[in-house]
């Protein structure tokens with residue numbers, strides 16, 4: 001049976017179908033799903049096209065930001081309120097991918113994809129999920145990613161996070177071999193709020209350094225309460241690889257990813273461009 | 275599987291077609307509607323030869339499902355020329371030798387059109403960024419970049 005497409009109005013209905021039909025998947029922009037169809041990886045099942053406006057909502061003006069899961073990378077780039085997310089959004093494919101690729105799809109993209117999710121992790125984002133026929137619930141992104149491998153996460157309606165403190169408090173780098181567009185060797189996002197010149201509540205996240213984007217908790221511990229000087233950066237680089245589990249793929253070997261991660265982390269923390 | 279009705283505008287004409295549920299826009303435009311300007315290259319989103327504009331935005335025809343284009347306005351390279359008069363981008367591509375085998379050209383033209391419609395006076399870096407998703411195996415890109423910059427300049431001169 002070929003792939004079917006079902007158009008559903010409400011998120012609740014879509015979540016119910018996802019819960020009851022194992023062959024159903026939500027269609028985001030389709031940059032990964034339609035590729036799977038073209039390549040014969042997906043030959044049957046149902047794609048759910050949810051047309052609920054909640055998926056496209058962008059609440060960006062205040063201290064708390066909420067982005068619908070159907071918001072595309074191009075929409076993020078067009079928003080003047082989200083300059084800190086522009087580097088992550090611009091890193092995803094060429095312009096014709098970015099008009100289509102959604103935030104929701106990025107949350108489920110297999111490594112080495114997931115650059116935007118990496119940025120969201122460093123912003124301590126939460127996701128609003130609809131699983132089954134019940135109501136929505138809010139879950140930390142870090143927890144959703146841990147559950148992702150098991151499947152059945154449900155439908156993500158939106159992501160929410162607090163706007164970073166200042167222009168320099170949030171940094172993102174994507175390391176790729178092909179510029180301006182290339183798949184990640186790795187990506188790093190850092191949120192570095194400061195209190196009296198000392199880092200307080202740092203969040204560091206890596207893309208392509210494990211099966212899903214992950215938090216670099218050892219680096220966060222090193223940074224806590226310290227000034228961002230050469231000694232701190234050296235200590236952060238020493239802790240950089242803890243908890244990582246990179247893969248070897250067509251872009252880079254596991255060895256290479258481990259070799260270059262501390263270098264790029266050091267540069268990002270020092271405010272240098274990679 | 276029941277075919278689904280879809281209506282959209284293609285290069286200014288209203289079109290109504292029945293499509294397979296998971297049919298791509300590229301397949302519908304080429305096989306269903308007989309517009310062979312957008313090409314099939316990789317089917318993976320990596321080469322850009324299938325680039326078309328959907329409501330003015332560049333989209334990959336190979337990764338876009340036709341059912342998601344209901345009510346949209348689609349432009350392909352077939353709609354660029356005005357009768358015998360080439361679009362400024364087409365003329366500039368010709369003058370600057372920006373096409374050799376020509377396989378990438380329809381996608382390049384549409385990626386370039388999306389840029390110039392939004393940003394009539396782009397920098398070189400912006401041009402490079404705009405065609406970053408479009409692969410050309412023949413020209414080495416320089417003539418294409420120069421052609422797009424020249425078309426922008428010419429359009430600017432005409433407006434002044």
Ligand SMILES: Cc1cc2nc3c(=O)[nH]c(=O)nc-3n(C[C@H](O)[C@H](O)[C@H](O)COP(=O)(O)OP(=O)(O)OC[C@H]3O[C@@H](n4cnc5c(N)ncnc54)[C@H](O)[C@@H]3O)c2cc1C
Nearest residue numbers: 028029030031032033101102104105106108114115156319
């Ligand atoms: C040429 C090219 C280059 C690319 N480069 C990059 C890159 O550099 N970095 C990068 O990170 N990615 C990249 N990608 C991958 C992809 O485009 C992005 O990850 C994108 O954000 C995926 O979103 P989508 O909406 O297209 O996903 P889809 O294909 O629609 O969906 C992907 C998966 O997510 C699920 N899903 C989608 N939305 C939801 C939701 N709201 N709730 C629950 N499940 C959902 C789908 O069911 C599916 O399983 C690239 C892709 C291409 C074709």
Ligand code: FES
Nearest residue numbers: 315316317322336
């Ligand atoms: S055929 Fe669409 S990107 Fe290659």
Ligand code: FES
Nearest residue numbers: 374378410411412
């Ligand atoms: S002219 Fe041959 S691929 Fe570009």
